[in-house]
Amino acid sequence: MFGIGNKFRLIMVLGLTLAIGIFLGISLGVGYIRYIRKIIRKSKKNKKDLGKAPKIVVIGGGTGLSVLLRGLKNFTSNITAIVTVADDGGGSGILREDLGMLPPGDIRNCILALADTEPTMEKLLQYRFTEGMLKGQSFGNLLIAAMNGISENFEEAIKKINKVFAVTGQVLPVTLEDVTLFAKLKNGSVIKGESQIPVKVKELESRIDEVFMKPSNAKAAEECILSIYDADIILLGPGSLYTSIIPNLLVKDMIKAMKRSSASIVYISNVMTQPGETGGYTVEDHVNEINKYLKGIDIDYVFANDENIPTEVLEKYHKDGAKPLLLEVGEKERLKDHNIKVIEGKFVNIKKNYIRHDAHRISEKLIHIFQSEKS
Numbered sequence: 001m002f003g004i005g006n007k008f009r010l011i012m013v014l015g016l017t018l019a020i021g022i023f024l025g026i027s028l029g030v031g032y033i034r035y036i037r038k039i040i041r042k043s044k045k046n047k048k049d050l051g052k053a054p055k056i057v058v059i060g061g062g063t064g065l066s067v068l069l070r071g072l073k074n075f076t077s078n079i080t081a082i083v084t085v086a087d088d089g090g091g092s093g094i095l096r097e098d099l100g101m102l103p104p105g106d107i108r109n110c111i112l113a114l115a116d117t118e119p120t121m122e123k124l125l126q127y128r129f130t131e132g133m134l135k136g137q138s139f140g141n142l143l144i145a146a147m148n149g150i151s152e153n154f155e156e157a158i159k160k161i162n163k164v165f166a167v168t169g170q171v172l173p174v175t176l177e178d179v180t181l182f183a184k185l186k187n188g189s190v191i192k193g194e195s196q197i198p199v200k201v202k203e204l205e206s207r208i209d210e211v212f213m214k215p216s217n218a219k220a221a222e223e224c225i226l227s228i229y230d231a232d233i234i235l236l237g238p239g240s241l242y243t244s245i246i247p248n249l250l251v252k253d254m255i256k257a258m259k260r261s262s263a264s265i266v267y268i269s270n271v272m273t274q275p276g277e278t279g280g281y282t283v284e285d286h287v288n289e290i291n292k293y294l295k296g297i298d299i300d301y302v303f304a305n306d307e308n309i310p311t312e313v314l315e316k317y318h319k320d321g322a323k324p325l326l327l328e329v330g331e332k333e334r335l336k337d338h339n340i341k342v343i344e345g346k347f348v349n350i351k352k353n354y355i356r357h358d359a360h361r362i363s364e365k366l367i368h369i370f371q372s373e374k375s
Helices: 004-043 062-072 090-099 105-114 119-126 139-149 154-164 194-204 222-230 241-249 254-260 283-294 311-320 331-337 359-374
Strands: 056-060 079-083 170-173 180-185 190-192 208-214 233-236 264-268 301-305 341-345 348-351 354-357
Touching (some): 062 079, 062 105, 062 241, 062 354, 079 222, 090 105, 090 139, 105 139, 119 139, 139 154, 154 170, 170 222, 180 241, 190 194, 194 241, 222 254, 241 254, 241 283, 254 283, 283 301, 283 331, 301 359, 331 341, 341 359, 354 359
Parallel strands (some): 056 233, 079 170, 233 264, 301 341
Antiparallel strands (some): 180 190, 180 208, 348 354
């Protein structure tokens, strides 16, 4: 008889096999359509020369990063998304524990954001099983797990996935090492695990004092370092401050590379506070926390929303303890005193009562600033 662990592994193997089969079948069907679409787009006389646009490195993870990438790819093809691999919850956490691989979830979302795929393919890759041992697991995660199984390492697997989906730019894991995120709270408690940090912060009612990573000497992937050296703009965020942005800065050589780079450093502020991480924080608080980990690197720009959000949309967010993140009186002046240029705008996009960044507007403003500086 199979034990529970063996049954799970068997189902996982069957699931991976099924995933590969479906993927190959659909890929062959949509491949030709994708090829025709590319030809049509290239033939348009008014098509922007994206290859000559600035080289942008985006550092982060989570939903915020993938949302921004969908906007950026309309303005430049020179995009590198550097994604945290500290995630240990949900389907990614299960694959990480059972298969000994790095968590694929955030990377999957970024690949889809930059990919040239048909709607059906995107729906397929985002599909989550609703029952059985695979309940909660996404098809895309299984595909990445399968690619990881036939590749030398996780980095190679992600490079292959980038090619398969005709990704604009590239998506990279910040490190290839198995890392664990910890948080020390103001009350002295130490929390282990990315997924547990916001839970315990709310439970213990204590703010985060600092986050750290083990092993502390985990090295950054070489492609990440080279991309930072070559960048014109380095974007931090949007995304969870302590569990998506800062973990990337903890990886060895990331800060050193940013110090050597001539790129402008831009922080894209969140539009809402995040219960369990940044409850009660201001925009300035976010900047000050990031500065603690940048170790002397100057932030050149901060993008902050100044658009009021409808009360009816905010209701469900208020129930969770989240509040709009708008610049308060005096914040802009204090940031300017630190030579930080503050860019305010209507950076909110509301869909089905979910508050997201307006990725197109932010990207357009970002490119405009870069072009103005160069002219």
